[in-house]
Amino acid sequence: MKITVVIITVCFILITIAILPLPADQKNFPANFKEDAFKHIEHICSLGIRSTGTPVETKTIEYVAKQLEKTGLKVNIEWFEFTNYAADRFTLHAAGKTYSPTMVLFNPYLGIFQFQGELCIYDPDTTDLNKTDIRDKMLLTVETANPFALMGRNPQLVIMVTKTDFDRLKSQMSTAFKLDIQGKMKKYKSANVVGILAPGKKKEIILCAHLDAYDSPGAGDNASGLGVMLELARYFKTMELQLPCQLKFIALGAEEIGALGSRIYLEQHKQDLKNCELVFNIDNVGGTQKIAVETKGSMGGISPVKGETQFPAYINDKGWDGANRKWKILCPALIKAFTAADFPDWLCLIIKDTVKELKYDARFVGPLGGDGQIFAQAGIASTSILIKVNEAHTLQDTPDKVVKKSLEKAGKLIAFVVLKTMNRLR
Incomplete structure (x- = not known):
């Protein structure tokens, strides 16, 4: 009898946990978030200049995977080759x-x-x-x-x-x-690091940040995004039992020469992405500029089939920006895809309400490009955040230029938008 009572009690507690709304408020946000995110930035930058396809990018891949494993996520490193x-x-x-x-x-x-x-x-x-x-x-x-x-x-x-x-x-x-x-033509190798919380659940939300840097230390662009993403993984791990969907944290390779990592991921995970409710891209969030969040443009130019890319197949696994920065690709088919917007009304409302609740000074902008755009053009609700470090793409993009408070602002905004999105799914 006692065993039965205990089992019923445990089941009741688990069911109660599963149906309670997730706490989208500031009092539950880690007090040391910005400091811990900054430590990741310092370490990543200490590895060297992590240009696309280099050994330093590989070291960054290994570091991010190790940190996600340490947090307790299921982690896969998905290597890929591409031509540039x-x-x-x-x-x-x-x-x-x-x-x-x-x-x-x-x-x-x-x-x-x-x-x-x-x-x-x-x-x-x-x-x-x-x-x-x-x-x-x-x-x-x-x-x-x-x-x-x-x-x-x-x-x-x-x-x-x-x-x-x-x-x-x-x-x-x-x-x-x-x-x-x-x-x-040259062959290169990079990877996407995929960490999963609450694996096995049908629906999913993705938080992503790119791994490589544009021939610079890349503290702002984009070690700041990686640091924020890694600490958000730790934050969400504390509520894993309550998550109504799986939450993926993806560090994307080879972004700086044409968002290769996100393009490859899209191609390899078409079926999973049909169940993706939101992609939130984190790119260059440690600066002094006003917060910019994508909401303008509503819906337009997106694929009629969710998860299907609009990019021509012959360039889908190729760089769009010179490895030595001397050329950029001209391809009319890319223009429509890079002006596509997939900001449904519910997402715009959640973002604007969250900005208001946090009392942030923010700009609501159209597509910023980058990895978020790859998912948007494929018909997946997607937004990106930018708090720009002005020294991006220069040798002056070093950790001392990163504003710790901006890391916290980005982390809170992303966390609460994701939590509110999850509460919609209950």
């Missing part, structure tokens, strides 16, 4: 002289490495891009022009040169040119 084009030299022949472009926008995977014809001159200081038709044209511009703004106009080719060379070429009567590109 390494451009060695650009040679521009124009107006009787030879020039060395600083960057070229083209698609190396089409196998065309020589261009010639007439150049269309674009000066961002004197020309309104919104009133200029550059579709299918071969463009010459100055290196300070915004490459992403140009990509959206679907030119055939963009050649970027120094201000001195641009002024000289602009003054010439002839626009005839020839461009030779020399380089080679």
Whole structure:
């Protein structure tokens, strides 16, 4: 009889725990969150410059996996290979002289490495891009022009040169040119680290942050995101029995050359992602700038089949940004996907209510790009947070530039949005 009573009591307690709403309030948030997140940042940066596909990125992969295992998550390291084009030299022949472009926008995977014809001159200081038709044209511009703004106009080719060379070429009567590109395809290896809480439950929520850095120490971009994610894993571990869905913490590899890790993950986990309720991407959250959270754009440009990518298959496992930063991909099919938005009304409401409750000063913005965009274009509700470290992508992106309070702000906002999303699922 006593055994029966004990069993019934235990079952009652477990059922009660499972149906109670999760506590989305500040008093339960760890007091030492920001300090512990910062310790991860210091350690990750001490490993060296973790450029995509390098041994230092591998060390970071191993560190993150070890930390998630230590917290008590089920952990998988999912290795993958990818191809990227390494451009060695650009040679521009124009107006009787030879020039060395600083960057070229083209698609190396089409196998065309020589261009010639007439150049269309674009000066961002004197020309309104919104009133200029550059579709299918071969463009010459100055290196300070915004490459992403140009990509959206679907030119055939963009050649970027120094201000001195641009002024000289602009003054010439002839626009005839020839461009030779020399380089080679290279294979690289990276990985996604996947840590799972409450495995086995049908529905899931994903928190993600990228592992690699843009040839810099990458304290803000994105050791800060990794540190916050690792501490959120510890926070949610304390309430694992109450979770109504599985919670995945994913450290994504090879983001800086075109979000390879998230693209590979999307391809390998299509079925799982059909049950994904939310992806929250954490990228560069240790700065001094106002919090930016994606909510603008509502719904649009997303895949009609949840979990299916819109990216062309032939470039899905290839880099979109030069390994040596000399080129960026031009592919019209990418433009629609990178302007897609999957911010349903319920998510926007939860985010805005949470910002208000926390009394944060925040901007509500449209798509920020990066890993979050990969999931959004595939029809998965997805948002990203940014508290920008201004030194990102430079050698000055070091731990001393990271603001600990910003780590805590990011952690609280993400945690409470996730908790409220989970409470919707009960």
